[in-house]
Amino acid sequence: MIRIHFTAADLGRVTFPAEPHPLWEAALAARALSDRSVWPAVRRWRRTAAPRVQGSMRPLFKLISPTGMFPGFLIPDVPGPGLEPVVEALTDTPADVIRDQLEPWLPPEIDRYMRGLLDGRAGSRRALGAAVREFHQEVLVPTSSELHQRYGAELGIRSRAVLHGGVDALLSSLHPDVEWSDPVLTTHGPADDWITDVHLKGRGLELYPSPFVTNCLALDSADRRPVLVYPCADVADPSADGADLDPATTDALADLLGRTRAAVLRSLTHPATTTQLARRVGISLASTSEHTRVLRAAGLITTHRTQGTALHALTPTAQPLLSEAHEGTVANLRPDRRL
Template sequence: MLRIHFSDGDLARTRVAAAPDPVSEIAASLHRLQSRKGRWAYVGWYRTARQQLRDKGLERVLRSVLLPLYPRAAYFPDFLTPAGAVGDFDTGMEAIVATPPQRVLAELAVLDRTVGAPAWAGQLTGLQARKELVGMLRAYHAAVVAPYEEQAQARIEAERVARCRGLLDGGVEGMLSGLGPMLRWRPPVLEVSYPKQTADRDLHLDGRGLTLVPSYFNWGEPVAFADPQLPPVLWYSLLHEPSSPGAPYGSDASERPLTTLLGRARAVALRAAATGATTAEMARAAGVSASSASRHATALRDAGLITTVRHGPAVLHTLTPAGASLLRAGTGGPG
């Protein structure tokens, strides 16, 4: 278990990232390729990713370079997910290249002691080797992570809306209380589930606050930097819901009655409103244009299923009690 200790100042400096962190999503997606845990949530991605890696000639790079550097284990090097580049892919790649050789060597030594480092890993102390690694990471990202960025962004925006509701109801502590089963808020400590083979440790924020980063490809235990001196960041899983084998996310067979009644796009729009969604978020979730999403939102609002309020330059759609009842009935779940 990881115990993160907050002061009042840390609570004031805690935030939820506004966008996916593409560099950490590389790591999380590589972990998905190494485990069957949660595979049902990524069935479509897994098949597409394997095909893309074959088509792009990246299978050897995956096996011999990337998987050994990013083991799904108690540790992989912190420099591979740069602290100062959360949310910025190019900055993250540049930071990996610019990592001091002494730090690379020290973190690879930890990797070797923990799970074993590949024999060639020491070459990464050289600038040219790190540039070549970044080239491989860019190719991998383009093949299997970038095509899912819009889906990840839509999920994160919905997650931010949910966290904002916790914030409105109970302040930052209310927001921390709703982060999911892997994170438990016991004031003034956030307890984070870690793999069983990982020793318990404490992280004292010391006034630095915490950046919470919802991760599309993370599954199960959240991830934090091993080095407590780095800026505090916690990547945690978005809660995926079961789908029928081979179906894309959000197309569970239990939702077919709702889709039959409303049509696919309108059913997806209603489902997006369950956690609060802007028109743009509805459009991304349903895979339609903004104008089409606006028409669907209008139809749902006229039917009394959603309500709409202005939220800055955008509008936020949320369920009415009638909409929530229909969604529960249409999906066969508790809502």
């Protein structure tokens, strides 16, 4: 059980990352590769992702314990987007911080790599940075389109909760295992025989939805804003019994638009640039531009250009289409809106 204690100031500092953090995703995905208690979507992802894992990525996996724990320095808090700044911050972690976070959990005998990491050796640091970079680029980016769609859909759900009921509605509806009773947010796991208390004290809270977890995780460090990782809503699971079905046989929106174009539209439950959208869906920039052109002509998305960047968002016409398609029906398209 995790109990997060809010003050009045903290309620005004509840935020979400606009898109998944590269190192959070790397740590949680590496953890999920050895965790059998994951959602069907993650099992599908794992079948594709596991063959892409290489031996050179082992330094990352060495930091994930058999119980799923990983050190806080693996997920540095870096302002601004992109993989390289966070990898640089990771490899620059002071040796004393690494020792403080790792040594209590390590056995007496450790291998050469881990000894070098504890001692702050440049070679071990470079190996860790290279492992994280390779894992992100070779495993996560090519395989995570469905999971990124779920992330975007989750942000859409939470945005609507805030619009209709404020922060109280948001915190009350995060997950069936999360209970909000002002001023305490409590997460319940499979066993509540341990309790962790997090006192925000005005630091605020970052909420991080992840398709890679089935239970909540909390990061509480004095030098950064606390983070609560919670499971994404398990949307669009097509089978009642957990079996994997072909989405093309059960997805009315994909029948209408085509699977890729439907994925592009669903990914825009949270606005995205062309580059972000391409990464979410796992297609090329050229293909993304073509799909957004067609969706824009159909009146389903808008595109705003600022300083050379195109930001795409759903129109009010698209919202009921997505909702009705999720229920297995497609309606309210004008006859002249042909795709």
